[in-house]
Amino acid sequence: MTTASGASPTRPPLGITALGAYAPARVISNADFEARLETNAEWIESRTGIRERRFAAEDEFTSDVGVGAVRDLLARDPDALSEVDAVICATVSPDALMPSTAALIAMQVGLTGVAAFDLSTACSGFVYGLSVAQGLILAGTARRVLVVGAEALSKVVDQDDRNTAILFGDGAGAAVVGPVPQGYGFQQFVLGADGAGGSSLYIRCAATKLPGGFEMAPGVGMNGREVFKFAVRVLGDSGNEVLAKTGLTSRDVDWVVPHQANIRIIEAANERFGVPMSRTVVNVDRYGNTSSATVPLALREALDDGRIQEGHQLLLVAFGGGLSWAAGTMRWWAGTPSLQPRAAAAAEVPA
Template identity: 80%
Template structure:
């Protein structure tokens, strides 16, 4: 599915990100922590994934809590960031509840009661999916500004005894306001897709005990790592190439790739497919692991804070997730709002040094 958000459509404003915030829980879980109860070692984990540590939420800290943390970080940077927001989308696969939506719970706590609110569930591709949906809502006139939150408390739904998944995932959140930006900047094109036939490679049971066709699901995140790896390398490379072509761009035009932070080997193989060097790729999974829908905004927030992403630069966002799903988007970065300015940061996303 191709979904366009032209930056120069006559009579309509250009649409992009007008505010950013991020949050990660305080608890750091290192690779060495798994050695105490699992047949693994820190070097093995890092060599195969690129991950050194991740964050786990507190026992009483859930997805709405980390999402609110990201929004509050945004408001600390820009108290007017939510002005005019009339819709909230939360991309998550670890919602507090099936109903009410986590988006509604976040909206209630950040002063947006009455705004339209709903959750979007495409796992790790969710945040970029939600940016496209938000852009479409604004272009159609259904919303003026949209708060998009990618938030996860994956430590609550991952079997911590399963070496195939426990070592990969962490908790965190990123938040962005989508709204009008100056002409020539903002979102350019989006490409989205999904293939339910791959659902048995990455899944989480909710109601049904099995998928269509009879595949039995367990009660925690299940993953066929080998199949997901092959899928991810292919769709990240292909969707990246397609969205660049649709945008009238080439790999040489890209200043920064902001990829889903699943596995450094996946990222290396994917960007190689469309000829963009790793030196132009934002990586922070070494410190946060795979936070699913939160990875792209966490990486973007960090790259903006440390000055890598600057006004007018060309960005390529790529992600894959459960479904199996994929998404890619292009955008010209606008750095004109208070929360989009570079600032010195510590290793905690969204926290000043």
Template identity: 65%
Template sequence: MSQPAAPRSTPPIGITAVGAYAPDKIVTNEDFAARLDTNDEWIVSHTGIRERRFVSEGEYSSVLGVRAVQNLLERFPDALEGVDAVVCATATPDALFPSTAALIAGQLGLRGAAAFDVSAACSGFVYGCSVAHGLILAGAATKVLMIGADTLSRVVDQDDRGTAILFGDGAGAVVIGEVPPGYGFESFVLGADGSGADSLYIRCMATQLPSGLQMGEFTGMNGREVFKFAVRVMVDSGKAAMHKAGLSASDVDWLIPHQANIRIIQPACDRLGIPLSKTVVNLERYGNTSAGSVPLALAEAVQDGRIKDGQQVLMVAFGGGLSWGAGTFKWYDSTKHQAARSVPAEVTA
């Protein structure tokens, strides 16, 4: 009689490399004021956004994703070695199939790697990190390239003042794999409430939602309902993720929230007990980039040195679905550890 297989060890799993990309085209509040009934002061006071990036002709989500990975490789040149799965979180895929993840993998030369998309709108990056974590835990992958990329400027009515001013295009990319003890992911909290679908949606195949709501050509949003939902779920999911990880608000070095609106971020920070000074906010320059939002902010804070090796990070997001997600991890600065390993023994003695 055969013996059962020994349980597989599960080493810590975390983010080992990060990069981001935003298109070159800058669209300012003045650009909207020139043709819509609005102005820079109103937009900044109501959203915190001063400018955003829009894709140009020929730039799609896969292009942004590839460029985010190229930015990642500038600092982490060996990061793609051993990658055997590619996951892309996007609400604006290049095509229904092939997946945007497969298109990105093909352009990066990752032949044979599993590749698929995750659709959870602005919560997509947190969902994707959880999926990548699970793939590795299950033994289905050993190293995952995870991308969040969206081109919302293509699906938003640029003549609708209520939505046009909010959204921009961007992408972020991370590599997820084994990290040393004491680092990596500690908890995830994911959820969705499909009964709120009428409040935030992008039409694809159907012309109406199950509720009977007729969907137009562009993104639909009930701003008041989304606001109330967003503050509540960002706080609830953030607290739940901290609780699962055995953390309190004082343990968190950095909060990375979905960059939707400063009027959502500020009350969420207050209720989480995390000051704005410990919160990564860059929406004034990028607006809401959906699945690109959290990784763009993460990459920026890592690259400018705010997030340091061993620091505790909480990420929280919400989006269409209606969906939400939160996760905690300790940042592993692989460049710092690689440099330490490369120093001759006599120097470190």
């Protein structure tokens, strides 16, 4: 599925007009797993690229980390939520099945009465959310949309399961989608999903088995080998597809901002669409896999340290449970206060 740019002779293009991020204060290092799991810190880093991740506090949940990202956005630009009349929260660790986490976030940041709903495509959720936000605005349903990617995965992952416990962390990113000047903003999106791969990566809820009879274990289930193969293929293919739809090649890309699942996946996928690691934003070493929050966390960090600048051509690529995938191209605009680098502690995501 491909969705086109929002630009037209009578309508300005659409893009990100504000961006914030949040990571919980509690840092969990690889060494913290050694005492109770059959693993060691060096093995985890060599296999995944992860050195540490953040865990939410005992009384801190997905809506709380999402609100943290929105408050960071507002601290950078107090007027950032002006004209926002819809909220999308991409998450697979919602506070509850209902009410939506989006509604809980909206309430706490003063957006009472706006449209609000959750989006569940796992790690590709934030890029999905940007595309859906564009569609709402183009349809005339919304003027500006707040898209939040937020997760408290430490609450749902079995911390005694070595296959998954070492991978996931908590965090959030928040972006406002709205009009930007001509020549900037979203260009193309490519979205997709294949439910036949659902047994390779899932979080069990009401059902105990998937169509076809696959029995799901409680909590998070993952077939690491199958996910790796799928991720490398689909990241490369969707990245190449969205570049072709935009009329670009890998040489035109200033920065790739990928889903931060595993450094080996990122490296292998980059080879498929031909962008070197030197032009790829990576922070999986310090935050682990925060699912729908990885892309905005990485994007915010690269803005704060000055790597991403106005006019840069970006490629966003992600994959997730579903199995799902999403890729998008955009020309970066930096014309609002929240899109400027943070002067102090430039490389540090606010906690």
